[in-house]
Amino acid sequence: MTDYVPVLAIDGPSGSGKGTVSRKLARRLGWHLLDSGALYRLVALAAVEGKLSLDDPERLAHIASNMNISFAPASDLEQVFLEGKEVSKDMRTEACGTNASKIALQPTIRNIVVARQRRFAQAPGLVADGRDMGTIVFPDAILKVFLTASPEERASRRYNQLKDKGIDVNLAALSRHVYRRDRRDLERNVAPLRPAQDARVLDSTELDENEVAEYIFEWLLGTGWSPVKVSDG
Numbered sequence: 218m219t220d221y222v223p224v225l226a227i228d229g230p231s232g233s234g235k236g237t238v239s240r241k242l243a244r245r246l247g248w249h250l251l252d253s254g255a256l257y258r259l260v261a262l263a264a265v266e267g268k269l270s271l272d273d274p275e276r277l278a279h280i281a282s283n284m285n286i287s288f289a290p291a292s293d294l295e296q297v298f299l300e301g302k303e304v305s306k307d308m309r310t311e312a313c314g315t316n317a318s319k320i321a322l323q324p325t326i327r328n329i330v331v332a333r334q335r336r337f338a339q340a341p342g343l344v345a346d347g348r349d350m351g352t353i354v355f356p357d358a359i360l361k362v363f364l365t366a367s368p369e370e371r372a373s374r375r376y377n378q379l380k381d382k383g384i385d386v387n388l389a390a391l392s393r394h395v396y397r398r399d400r401r402d403l404e405r406n407v408a409p410l411r412p413a414q415d416a417r418v419l420d421s422t423e424l425d426e427n428e429v430a431e432y433i434f435e436w437l438l439g440t441g442w443s444p445v446k447v448s449d450g
Contacts, residue, residue: 221340222338222339222340222341222342222343223248223341223342223343223359223442224338224342224343224344224345224355224357224358224359225242225246225248225342225343225344225345225358225359225360225362225433225437226345226347226350226351226354226355226358226360226361226362226413226416227239227242227344227345227346227347227350227362227364227433228346228347228348228349228350228351228352228361228362228363228364228410228412228413228416229348229362229363229364229365230348230365230371230395230398230399230402230410231371231375231395231398231399232366232370232371232372232373232374232375232395233364233365233366233371233421234364234366234374234421234426234429235346235347235364236252236295236346237426238346238364238426238429238430238433239252239344239345239346240295241426241427241430242344242430242433242434243344245430245434246341246342246344247341247342248341248342248343248344249337249338249339249342249343249344250288250289250343250344250346251288251334251337251343251344251345251346251347251350252288252295252297252346252347253330253334253345253346253347253348253349253350253354254317254346254347254348255286255288255297255308256281256286256330256333256334257317257318257320257321257326257330258308258309258313258314258316258317259284259286259297259299259304259308260277260280260281260284260317260320260326260330261313261316261317261319261320262299262304262307262308262313263280263284263299264276264277264280264316264320265313265316267280271316271319271320274323274325274326277320277323277325277326278325278326278329281326281329281330281333282329282333284299284300285299285300285301286298286299295309305382306382306383306384309378309379309382309384310384311386311391311394314398318398318401322405327408331353331354334347334350334354335354335355338355343355345358348402348408348410349408349410351363351412351413351415351416352408352411352412352413353408356413359437359440359442360417360433360436360437360440360442361412361413361415361416361417362416362417362418362419362433362436363411363412363413363416363417363418363419364419364421364429365418365419365420365421366420366421366422367422368392368395368396368399369392370422371395372388372391372392372395373388375391375395376388376391379391417436419432419433
């Protein structure tokens with residue numbers, strides 16, 4: 218899957234900044250973008266909008282296999298499309314995230330979603346952000362990065378991100394949610410959140426998104442990969 222297409226895998230917990238940094242790098246490199254966690258959120262969103270039970274694996278599998286999704290890396294703003302409709306705000310609610318976490322525990326759904334994630338690896342390259350990109354989905358990625366930050370910083374970033382999108386949220390409640398999600402992701406039996414053995418770990422607590430992106434870009438060059446054409450955007 219990655220024999221001919223370079224993949225940059227960026228993993229980390231919620232609020233680590235991996236989404237913003239991945240969009241910046243995808244645009245700079247001219248590569249495709251995969252927000253892997255969005256696929257689970259989109260399955261959950263489509264199920265809720267279709268008034269389907271999250272405990273109906275057959276119907277969820279149909280959605281996961283057939284939904285039409287795309288990401289737009291050309292902008293600093295997150296743009297995710299489901300069946301041609303932009304759903305960036307709808308899929309980022311805490312309720313949708315909770316539903317996505319439940320869905321992600323179902324082996325059938327995970328198998329379908331992982332297969333779809335791997336199909337995003339297309340020329341000239343792919344920036345894939347998530348929780349198991351380097352460990353499960355793209356174990357042959359040319360560079361694996363595990364991006365993290367303190368829980369307090371991640372909760373603050375998530376709070377500001379949601380407020381900027383017009384989503385009402387409480388910081389204290391969000392901090393509790395970050396703690397619970399960290400614990401759930403670390404302790405889950407299937408694809409637990411952890412750095413790949415050959416990942417570069419970067420703590421972004423004291424770094425801004427541009428500094429993080431520059432670190433990763435320099436690491437990418439250090440792999441021996443050489444850009445044919447890199448934009449300044």
